[in-house]
Amino acid sequence: MPINERTNSSSRSSFDPTDETVNNVNSIVTSVTESNSSYSASAGLSASGYSHTGAFADKPTSNNFVWQSGAGINYLQADVDAGVYKPLSLSRTVHNAVDNPYWSTPTPTGKTGIGLFQGANLPEGVSTLFDYDFDFDAVYGTDGNTGFEGTTGRIDLSDLEYGDQLRVRFDFNIIPQIANTTVEPALWYSNRDDNDNITFTFPLTTQPIFYGGGTVGNTYLNRVEISAWITSNEDVNALTLPAIKSDNPVIIQPLGLLTTIIR
DSSP states (O other): OOTTSOSOTTSOOTTSOOHHHHHHHHHHHHHHHHHHHHHHHHHHHTOOEEEEEOOBTTSOGGGTTOOOTTOSEEEOHHHHHHTOOEEOOBOHHHHHHHOOOOOOSSOOOOOOSSOTTTTTTOOTTOOOSEEEEEEHHHHHOSSOOSSOTTOEEEEOOTTOOTTOEEEEEEEEEEEESSSSEEEEEEEEEEEEOTTOOEEEEEEEEOOOEEEOTTOTTOOEEEEEEEEEEOOSHHHHTOEEEEEEEESSOEEEEEEEEEEEEEO
């Protein structure tokens, strides 16, 4: 008789599953399935997202907040000599004027004060990625040397989670004033502790941009991407604004910020 042939059709082999075993297996499968479904839903809720703003503080009110030819923010010889990064402020007034949905489908959320998309594409748990009301001097005074003195607004990281990646696409025009000029875009960045004390200030840079002969007085559009990781409480509480450094005087026309959180 083959060893796998039963001698008694009414008896069970020691390897045959009992009804209790089957029920236990089914229970485990159900539990794992529910757990995976819960995990998938949670993962979906914490998906990546983004926001956009064009609310740079110095956009001209006299021209409906659109830069006129040859006009902009001057990066002066004094800035060149000092080797500074010039942070570019945000403004609620400009936000209210320029960050308005231009589409009807899908229907805009109607939530104001958040950005162009009115919060529709933000990651789960993030209420906004821009703070248009932050006034650096009102919090820290004007006598410091952080480079943020005199600025308003900030990219708001306060709702982010450890492990998030920040990516900022900074759109701006440059009008060179001298041939053979190198411009360095960056995020000007200050870590802060839990008591809002600034600990470290530094630029998060991207590839420099060179303007050679024949570029003087022309307007050049740039769309650069700058990234950073969010890995500590000091990152979540950090201050940051887009900034420009140059080795010659230039005119800057900041246009927009597409701020993306990747998880």
